[in-house]
Amino acid sequence: MITELGHFALILAFLVAIVQMIVPLVGAHKRWPGWMAVAEPAATTQFLLTAGSFAALVHAFVTSDFSLSVVTQNSHSAKPLLYKITGTWGNHEGSMLLWVLILTLFGAMAAWFGGGLPPSLRARVLAVQSAVSVAFFAFILFTSNPFSRLAVPPFDGQDLNPLLQDPGLAFHPPFLYLGYVGLSICFSFAVAALIEGRVDAAWGRWVRPWTLASWAFLTIGIGLGSWWAYYELGWGGFWFWDPVENASFMPWLFAAALLHSAIVVEKREALKAWTILLAILAFGFSLIGTFIVRSGLLTSVHAFANDPERGVFILAILVVFTGGALTLFAARAGAMQAKGVFGVVSRESALVANNILLAVSSFVVFVGTMWPLLAEMFLDRKLSVGPPFFNLAFTPFMLVLGLILPLGSMLAWKRGRVAKTARTLAPAFVLALALAGLVWAMQTGRSMMGPIGVFLGAWLVAGAATDLWSKTGRGGSVRRLVRLPRADWGKAIAHGGLGITMLGVAGLTAWESEDIRVAQIGERFEVGAFELELADVSRVEGPNYLSTMAEVVVRQDGEEIVTLYPEKRNYPVAQMPTTEAAIDYRALRDLYVVIGDAQEGGGWVVRTYIKPLANWIWAGCLLMALGGGLSLSDRRFRVAAGAKRATPDAVPAE
Amino acid sequence: MIAAVRSFALSGVLALCLAASAGAVQPDEVLDDPALESRAREISEGLRCLVCQNESIDESNASLASDLRLLVRERLVAGDSDDEVVDFIVDRYGEFVLLRPTTGGWNWLLWAAGPLMLVIAGGVGAGYLRGRSTARDEAADLSPEEQARLSEILKER
Numbered sequence: 182m183i184t185e186l187g188h189f190a191l192i193l194a195f196l197v198a199i200v201q202m203i204v205p206l207v208g209a210h211k212r213w214p215g216w217m218a219v220a221e222p223a224a225t226t227q228f229l230l231t232a233g234s235f236a237a238l239v240h241a242f243v244t245s246d247f248s249l250s251v252v253t254q255n256s257h258s259a260k261p262l263l264y265k266i267t268g269t270w271g272n273h274e275g276s277m278l279l280w281v282l283i284l285t286l287f288g289a290m291a292a293w294f295g296g297g298l299p300p301s302l303r304a305r306v307l308a309v310q311s312a313v314s315v316a317f318f319a320f321i322l323f324t325s326n327p328f329s330r331l332a333v334p335p336f337d338g339q340d341l342n343p344l345l346q347d348p349g350l351a352f353h354p355p356f357l358y359l360g361y362v363g364l365s366i367c368f369s370f371a372v373a374a375l376i377e378g379r380v381d382a383a384w385g386r387w388v389r390p391w392t393l394a395s396w397a398f399l400t401i402g403i404g405l406g407s408w409w410a411y412y413e414l415g416w417g418g419f420w421f422w423d424p425v426e427n428a429s430f431m432p433w434l435f436a437a438a439l440l441h442s443a444i445v446v447e448k449r450e451a452l453k454a455w456t457i458l459l460a461i462l463a464f465g466f467s468l469i470g471t472f473i474v475r476s477g478l479l480t481s482v483h484a485f486a487n488d489p490e491r492g493v494f495i496l497a498i499l500v501v502f503t504g505g506a507l508t509l510f511a512a513r514a515g516a517m518q519a520k521g522v523f524g525v526v527s528r529e530s531a532l533v534a535n536n537i538l539l540a541v542s543s544f545v546v547f548v549g550t551m552w553p554l555l556a557e558m559f560l561d562r563k564l565s566v567g568p569p570f571f572n573l574a575f576t577p578f579m580l581v582l583g584l585i586l587p588l589g590s591m592l593a594w595k596r597g598r599v600a601k602t603a604r605t606l607a608p609a610f611v612l613a614l615a616l617a618g619l620v621w622a623m624q625t626g627r628s629m630m631g632p633i634g635v636f637l638g639a640w641l642v643a644g645a646a647t648d649l650w651s652k653t654g655r656g657g658s659v660r661r662l663v664r665l666p667r668a669d670w671g672k673a674i675a676h677g678g679l680g681i682t683m684l685g686v687a688g689l690t691a692w693e694s695e696d697i698r699v700a701q702i703g704e705r706f707e708v709g710a711f712e713l714e715l716a717d718v719s720r721v722e723g724p725n726y727l728s729t730m731a732e733v734v735v736r737q738d739g740e741e742i743v744t745l746y747p748e749k750r751n752y753p754v755a756q757m758p759t760t761e762a763a764i765d766y767r768a769l770r771d772l773y774v775v776i777g778d779a780q781e782g783g784g785w786v787v788r789t790y791i792k793p794l795a796n797w798i799w800a801g802c803l804l805m806a807l808g809g810g811l812s813l814s815d816r817r818f819r820v821a822a823g824a825k826r827a828t829p830d831a832v833p834a835e
Numbered sequence: 836m837i838a839a840v841r842s843f844a845l846s847g848v849l850a851l852c853l854a855a856s857a858g859a860v861q862p863d864e865v866l867d868d869p870a871l872e873s874r875a876r877e878i879s880e881g882l883r884c885l886v887c888q889n890e891s892i893d894e895s896n897a898s899l900a901s902d903l904r905l906l907v908r909e910r911l912v913a914g915d916s917d918d919e920v921v922d923f924i925v926d927r928y929g930e931f932v933l934l935r936p937t938t939g940g941w942n943w944l945l946w947a948a949g950p951l952m953l954v955i956a957g958g959v960g961a962g963y964l965r966g967r968s969t970a971r972d973e974a975a976d977l978s979p980e981e982q983a984r985l986s987e988i989l990k991e992r
Contacts, residue, residue: 416859416894423889451967524968533964537956545949552936552945560941565883567891567934574949699862777861786862 187237228289267351274327305373360399368464385446397809404802415760428470449521531589587644609643634687641680675808682801688794
């Protein structure tokens with residue numbers, strides 16, 4: 182019964198979305214206030230109906246209603262409750278429903294917080310947003326209905342993929358989707374502005390909070406996914422340049438670019454056409470990501486051929502929205518006259534450089550991701566593009582970005598002087614150089630990667646601190662520092678976070694060490710500065726798995742520092758083994774222990790990795806997201822959100 | 836995220852390959868000569884496991900990957916250079932095994948795509964910046980109404 186209600190709510194939401202797509206758009210064109218006003222309640226209704234539908238699906242999962250095919254295929258009665266809930270989006274149908282739920286949530290939020298927008302712009306934004314919903318409601322209802330029933334329900338389900346039965350992964354998709362789908366609002370704003378034919382400072386100011394929020398969520402989502410891969414896949418890799426990862430990374434890079442270019446629109450009324458294009462591309466790449474993931478096209482051409490219906494549907498959505506928006510852009514972009522004037526050396530120019538680097542690096546990822554497909558289609562060559570390509574082709578852009586970031590972020594608006602800014606930053610630069618030199622001297626004959634990472638990390642963090650301190654005025658004081666606008670803090674923290682992530686990536690890659698051996702029970706062996714003892718291996722029974730659990734005692738300088746319990750699990754229902762590494766997390770290094778197979782001559786395979794600075798990668802991601810959140814809570818946005826009257830001249834000069 | 840998605844899209848075989856990837860290099864595969872072993876590891880990282888999705892043979896636990904790892908070590912022990920080992924594998928399995936694509940044929944375009952795009956974007960960006968720095972500041976100009984109002988004020992004085 183609840184399932185039927187959920188299904189019905191989904192269909193109703195689809196119908197509401199169709200109304201919201203058409204009526205406000207006509208209203209905005211004809212200047213009929215009544216028709217325009219339809220958008221707001223419709224957006225709220227759409228969201229509530231979708232939320233109801235989603236809740237019904239969660240209910241089906243929690244109560245293990247195996248008459249639903251999606252529950253049967255992805256759940257099991259013995260599964261812990263948390264994973265019954267998160268299993269709702271651990272499959273194609275459910276995750277698409279979550280996608281649409283978040284899409285309608287953003288639509289509703291645009292309606293709730295859009296009080297300051299001119300009525301026609303708001304009506305158009307909500308109509309465009311709803312057009313996207315219509316497409317995805319249709320996709321769900323016609324090709325991937327989560328509510329389809331089985332004629333003969335089985336006695337029990339087939340269980341969720343054990344890899345997904347993990348807290349890190351439970352919350353990874355929602356965050357990722359909040360970011361992905363949040364960019365839809367920027368897209369709607371861009372298209373609405375193109376229809377309206379007007380982009381001004383106020384537009385830049387409205388778009389920025391949405392971009393900030395999406396980018397921050399995307400940062401957390403990607404960070405969570407990477408952390409999950411690190412501890413779950415069993416050898417501590419954190420980024421694989423997998424097509425699916427790239428699919429989320431490209432929108433992130435575009436969102437980061439958009440975030441910065443919207444500042445120029447807001448402050449200087451320049452870069453308008455480019456910003457609109459970025460907004461379209463950012464969401465376009467979210468759609469491409471969805472397409473890549475859902476169609477399975479890049480995983481294997483055959484996966485696509487097996488189920489072409491879904492792939493073609495999403496491809497059609499992608500072509501219609503991105504293509505339509507780009508056509509509209511081509512027709513209208515000429516009308517976007519830039520107003521502001523600024524020198525070649527200025528903050529504006531630095532932001533242009535930031536945009537070029539981010540957009541081109543995203544383009545490199547795109548070409549690398551698509552190349553195997555293109556080569557197979559047009560050149561008849563089956564080839565692979567893997568991590569070695571991306572590391573080589575992508576990393577230089579990030580190095581340059583890190584190098585110019587502190588300088589660019591402190592240049593004066595309109596007309597800056599490099600020499601003056603460089604003088605302010607000299608201490609930070611010297612400090613970073615000194616640290617890098619120290620590290621270079623201390624390491625023994627290994628790559629330059631470590632010292633470069635240390636330099637960039639220190640340069641970015643010290644640069645961000647210098648930026649903050651310089652804002653407190655001559656002979657700054659701590660009290661002034663605390664009172665700086667939150668946007669300033671957000672900027673400094675996010676930039677520092679980027680440095681910390683870069684440092685973590687470089688440190689882990691450069692200084693990682695590993696040890697692979699067969700150990701007998703009771704055997705002690707040394708790995709780096711640690712002495713490990715394989716104390717015991719026992720069989721343990723979990724709720725829906727059987728585990729082989731080792732007890733490894735770790736000593737340093739003769740003192741016991743920690744006991745680790747690495748596991749090898751087997752999930753009988755899903756017939757799948759997983760590895761649960763045991764990790765001793767410390768600030769400067771992780772000790773990562775994995776238990777392998779029993780050997781014929783007795784003993785077990787034990788793998789030990791020392792991973793320096795691993796945590797810094799995710800700490801940096803958190804800081805970046807925190808910076809985004811702080812900027813978002815800045816007074817300017819809160820005031821703008823609550824304002825009843827928002828006219829272009831209300832924009833502060835600086 | 837890889838998993839979230841991989842699990843939907845993949846058949847059981849591929850998923851198994853991923854899940855078990857913790858295995859990777861086995862103790863009995865490791866060569867006694869550390870210099871040779873580290874060369875073997877480096878080569879393995881650049882070769883793709885053919886039955887897995889986007890995993891090198893160094894990371895994969897599939898039996899095929901294990902065979903390839905042993906093959907790489909066999910060739911190294913036989914005295915092949917790194918390039919010879921890679922060529923040996925590519926001859927048998929095709930360029931699909933190379934995680935780092937060659938620059939041969941149209942592949943130069945893949946490698947040049949980034950730098951080319953940077954040059955183009957840099958050129959367009961520089962042109963734009965020049966335009967902005969020499970343009971007249973319209974925001975500073977007065978509209979006709981403002982101009983009229985200004986002259987009115989000036990007249991009053």
